[in-house]
Amino acid sequence: MNDIADSSAIDVPALLRNAPSSVEFKKLRKRLLRQVREAIGDFGMLPESASEENRPKWLVCLSGGKDSYTLLAVLVELQWRGLLPVELIACNLDQAQPGFPAHVLPEFFEENGIKHVIVRQDTYSVVTEKIPAHRTYCSLCSRLRRGILYRVAREQGCEAIVLGHHREDILETFFMNLFHGGRLASMPPKLINDEGDLLVLRPLAYAAENDIARFATGMRFPIIPCNLCGSQDGLQRDEVKRLLQTWEKETPGRLGIMARALGNSRPSHLLDRSLYDFVNLRPADGEEVPDEGEAEEPCGASLAMTAKLFAAE
Numbered sequence: 660m661n662d663i664a665d666s667s668a669i670d671v672p673a674l675l676r677n678a679p680s681s682v683e684f685k686k687l688r689k690r691l692l693r694q695v696r697e698a699i700g701d702f703g704m705l706p707e708s709a710s711e712e713n714r715p716k717w718l719v720c721l722s723g724g725k726d727s728y729t730l731l732a733v734l735v736e737l738q739w740r741g742l743l744p745v746e747l748i749a750c751n752l753d754q755a756q757p758g759f760p761a762h763v764l765p766e767f768f769e770e771n772g773i774k775h776v777i778v779r780q781d782t783y784s785v786v787t788e789k790i791p792a793h794r795t796y797c798s799l800c801s802r803l804r805r806g807i808l809y810r811v812a813r814e815q816g817c818e819a820i821v822l823g824h825h826r827e828d829i830l831e832t833f834f835m836n837l838f839h840g841g842r843l844a845s846m847p848p849k850l851i852n853d854e855g856d857l858l859v860l861r862p863l864a865y866a867a868e869n870d871i872a873r874f875a876t877g878m879r880f881p882i883i884p885c886n887l888c889g890s891q892d893g894l895q896r897d898e899v900k901r902l903l904q905t906w907e908k909e910t911p912g913r914l915g916i917m918a919r920a921l922g923n924s925r926p927s928h929l930l931d932r933s934l935y936d937f938v939n940l941r942p943a944d945g946e947e948v949p950d951e952g953e954a955e956e957p958c959g960a961s962l963a964m965t966a967k968l969f970a971a972e
Contacts, residue, residue, distance in 0.1 A: 723883030
């Protein structure tokens with residue numbers, strides 16, 4: 660990655676012209692660019708045929724939160740640098756939440772020259788009518804929102820919708836499934852919808868939430884809080900978030916290790932019989948057997964970490 664350009668440069672996209680010029684912020688900006696490039700490359704988010712002459716369209720979904728603003732800014736910069744041959748279309752779904760400042764995102768897009776589409780559909784009334792106030796709105800809200808975004812992506816001729824989920828979102832979903840769903844699953848950085856005609860991409864999969872928050876603060880994005888699910892207390896996801904934050908505070912770097920583990924699974928050391936043929940696993944009788952290996956011994960650092968964690972018990 661080349662040095663971060665001076666934000667005062669004439670050819671810099673309008674969205675980036677107010678970026679802080681401090682060394683610390685430039686390092687943060689460079690790290691996010693690198694992580695998004697890596698995620699796009701690692702998971703093949705771009706088709707091999709993509710080029711400046713043959714650019715696929717991506718519908719970049721903006722809620723008005725820190726994550727989606729950061730996603731758009733990083734994608735715009737990669738596009739400007741010639742590292743992302745795609746056409747970006749920003750999209751905001753106005754769900755008719757009471758008090759939602761409907762003018763903020765259209766003005767933001769216009770001021771920064773961002774091609775965009777605004778869709779207004781009252782899913783708020785549907786969710787609050789169908790779900791009791793003491794229950795979590797997220798599941799139904801998400802399904803309704805996703806269906807509308809799929810429709811808009813098709814209307815715009817896009818091959819993918821692009822979402823702002825980051826590393827912590829992925830880890831939280833993993834533990835939600837582990838604790839409450841009885842399965843090992845999370846948010847994949849790339850998937851195809853049930854109809855098979857659209858991709859769902861999460862280029863911020865490697866990015867830490869704290870980095871995203873610092874970036875959004877430095878860029879002074881006009882953050883819009885969610886007054887629907889964000890207004891509910893005691894959500895299970897909030898409990899998981901607090902748990903992860905505690906682990907990271909006690910042992911800095913732990914979330915990064917756990918995130919890497921999601922890409923380093925060993926079916927032979929789990930219990931899923933659909934992924935590994937345990938039934939027919941037998942000792943060799945004079946024949947060479949593929950080396951499955953026993954569980955690796957923990958390194959000294961891991962042992963020290965374990966001792967620290969359980970010292971109080």
